[in-house]
Amino acid sequence: MKHYAKMVSHLAEKVAEILGEKLGQKPGFFKENCVPNMCYLRMSRYPFCPISSQVFGLMPHTDSDFLTILHQDHIGGLQLLRNGKWVSVNPKQETLIVIIGDLFQAWSNDVYKSVEHRVVANKHFERFSTAYFLCPSIETVIESCGGNSTYKRFSFGEFRQQVQDDVKRFGHKVGLPRFIRSMNHNF
Numbered sequence: 001m002k003h004y005a006k007m008v009s010h011l012a013e014k015v016a017e018i019l020g021e022k023l024g025q026k027p028g029f030f031k032e033n034c035v036p037n038m039c040y041l042r043m044s045r046y047p048f049c050p051i052s053s054q055v056f057g058l059m060p061h062t063d064s065d066f067l068t069i070l071h072q073d074h075i076g077g078l079q080l081l082r083n084g085k086w087v088s089v090n091p092k093q094e095t096l097i098v099i100i101g102d103l104f105q106a107w108s109n110d111v112y113k114s115v116e117h118r119v120v121a122n123k124h125f126e127r128f129s130t131a132y133f134l135c136p137s138i139e140t141v142i143e144s145c146g147g148n149s150t151y152k153r154f155s156f157g158e159f160r161q162q163v164q165d166d167v168k169r170f171g172h173k174v175g176l177p178r179f180i181r182s183m184n185h186n187f
């Protein structure tokens with residue numbers, strides 16, 4: 001597991017740097033700001049569920065990080081929201097999935113989109129997945145790299161706090177819409 005964590009953390013940083021360079025950013029941002037003690041691995045077990053059509057393994061959400069590298073087993077169940085429709089991400093052997101998170105969406109000013117995803121339960125089989133979350137330090141400021149930014153600048157600490165407050169208050173995360181520049185929203 002230690003070996004996997006090391007490998008996947010390297011990979012996440014590399015993928016992030018490549019995506020950053022495509023936006024014209026100079027390399028180093030993720031290396032400097034995504035400190036090891038903030039990044040984490042989440043190993044999930046989804047028990048089989050006879051009433052799977054009525055139960056989510058994991059509720060629809062976006063990830064509150066720069067990006068997530070996901071390994072899923074052969075059972076399947078991960079779905080992405082694309083053009084308003086849920087699309088299954090069929091498992092492929094020896095394939096890792098890269099999920100863009102909220103911070104990359106803000107940092108890239110919507111060039112990269114934080115994809116909404118969920119896990120549906122399987123009727124007959126349990127499922128395992130391992131996700132690595134590439135996160136910056138609490139004080140890292142997320143400021144979109146182009147001009148005319150959709151989002152206010154915010155620190156990762158502020159973002160996390162807002163997510164926690166919204167979950168407490170409304171029972172769900174609001175996420176990036178909270179940080180849209182000069183707009184009053186009723187959530």
Ligand SMILES: O=C(O)CCC(=O)C(=O)O
Nearest residue numbers: 042044072078119129131
């Ligand atoms: O288990 C999966 O396939 C997805 C996990 C996930 O989206 C998460 O932990 O945020």
Ligand SMILES: [Fe+2]
Nearest residue numbers: 061062063117
């Ligand atoms: Fe996720």
